[in-house]
Amino acid sequence: MTHRLLILATLFALACPPASAAIGSRIWATGGVSTIEGSAGGGLVPWALLGSYASDEEWGGTLALSQAETDDYSLSVTGAGVNWNNRIELTVARQTLDLDELVFSLKDGFGLEQDELNQDIIGAKVRLAGDVLYSPWGQWSAGVQYKRQRDFTVPDAIGARDDSGTDLLLSASKLIFAAVFDRNLLVNATARATKANQGGLLGFGGDRNNGYEVMAEASVGVFVNRQWLVGAEYRQKPDNLSFANEDDWWDLFVAWVPDRRLAVTAALVNLGDVATLDDQQGLYLSLQGSF
Amino acid sequence: MCHHTTPRFTGLARRVLMLLAGFALAGCQALTTAPDSETNSNTEPTLYQQLGERAGLAQIVEDLLYLIVDDERINHQFKGVNVAEFHRHLTDQLCQLSGGPCTYSGRSMRKAHADMAITETQFNALAENLILAMEQNGIGTGAQNRLLKRLIPMHPDIRNL
Known part of the structure; x- marks a missing residue:
């Protein structure tokens, strides 16, 4: 937990920097926020946007702390990213899933004593073409997320095949000016080839399916003004394990971007059934600092 | 009352x-x-009216020019520019673009920016300053968005893409 406190302290330092400190030139909120997998996007769905505010002659970076609390689980994510010239984004994220209620069924059903699952994610995203604001066809990016389980005992026991996996992503994002009551509308679509179970927290591949599948993910948001974005996300998921059904995810979010240095995101998330525990709904909160 | x-x-x-x-x-x-x-x-009200008609636009452009002068990312691109002429041309252009009774008489966007090698960083900086200038003049979010929507198609000409 100490590393999370350190990052929190850094976030506060970033939020009140010396006035002269340089920060990227892209328009407010066009870096999105940090997803639970570290890549720039919303909360659950990565967008074609690259994190931070670096424009074509600039470097930028982000730090993020996120927490999701559903009925029977809590997920903590610490993430960081750098952006070179608004061309390449490199990200790292560590996820910790507290199993809470699942601890008992794991002990009774599998004789396993484990109360959390950890996963590391290294991501890279390249802006292929276009700009989310300025191009009629929007902005297009391709990305990879390499994910590695740090504790494979539980995923192994419930039928996952691998403790690591790589997601391949293709995303498009477009801001449509004055689209809804003269407000700007942000639309994002992502196709993800993946073998990950519950995003990788339950391993990769399974007894029911062990091949790559292409999943559809999308989000829409309306900028009430340049500081407030309200929207929804949907993320289709594979269903590789016969141990438990895996549902699609969705959320309703509001993001507040008071200036380029800070973004606060709150969401109502619905993760559906997760590892035999039904209908996981809850709250998501994320803090992001940019520099 | x-x-x-x-x-x-x-x-x-x-x-x-x-x-x-x-x-x-x-x-x-x-x-x-x-x-x-x-x-x-x-x-x-039309967009032109929401922007304060030509007088309002002239004030927005004036505030924009002050922001540009202070902006190290782009102020060098404006060295040697005839400020009065630039102010008049840009005001006319925004006036015409927003549906007002003005005629922009300056050079085409592509010709005017042909030799300036404007980067995306610089384009973003100007867009930011225009938004700030509109905010300083109390222009509502909707009117800002409608004007930006009409300006965005100039991006390839200004960036010489």
Whole structure:
């Protein structure tokens, strides 16, 4: 937990920097926020946007702390990213899933004593073409997320095949000016080839399916003004394990971007059934600092 | 207040009527969202009016110029520019673009920026300053967005893409 406190302290330092400190030139909120997998996007769905505010002659970076609390689980994510010239984004994220209620069924059903699952994610995203604001066809990016389980005992026991996996992503994002009551509308679509179970927290591949599948993910948001974005996300998921059904995810979010240095995101998330525990709904909160 | 004008309505009734008129107008706006249609009734202000007509635009452009001068990312691109002429041209251009009775008489966007090698960083900086200048002049989010929507198609000409 100490590393999370350190990052929190850094976030506060970033939020009140010396006035002269340089920060990227892209328009407010066009870096999105940090997803639970570290890549720039919303909360659950990565967008074609690259994190931070670096424009074509600039470097930028982000730090993020996120927490999701559903009925029977809590997920903590610490993430960081750098952006070179608004061309390449490199990200790292560590996820910790507290199993809470699942601890008992794991002990009774599998004789396993484990109360959390950890996963590391290294991501890279390249802006292929276009700009989310300025191009009629929007902005297009391709990305990879390499994910590695740090504790494979539980995923192994419930039928996952691998403790690591790589997601391949293709995303498009477009801001449509004055689209809804003269407000700007942000639309994002992502196709993800993946073998990950519950995003990788339950391993990769399974007894029911062990091949790559292409999943559809999308989000829409309306900028009430340049500081407030309200929207929804949907993320289709594979269903590789016969141990438990895996549902699609969705959320309703509001993001507040008071200036380029800070973004606060709150969401109502619905993760559906997760590892035999039904209908996981809850709250998501994320803090992001940019520099 | 205003006892002499419409004595038949109490203050509350007038407020309710205004609220209803507001809803009706919002409804009209929702129904007439054809992208660039400037067909408006007498009650709904045009984009040009929302921007304060030519005088309001002249003030926005003046504030924009102050922001540019202070902006290290782009002020070097404006060295040697005739400020009065630039101010007049840009005001006319925004006036014409927003549906006002002006004619932009400067060079085409592509010709004017052909030798400037404007980067995306610099384009973003100018867009940011324009938004800030509009905010300084109390221009609402909707009107800002509508003007930006009409400016964005100039991006490839200005960036020489």
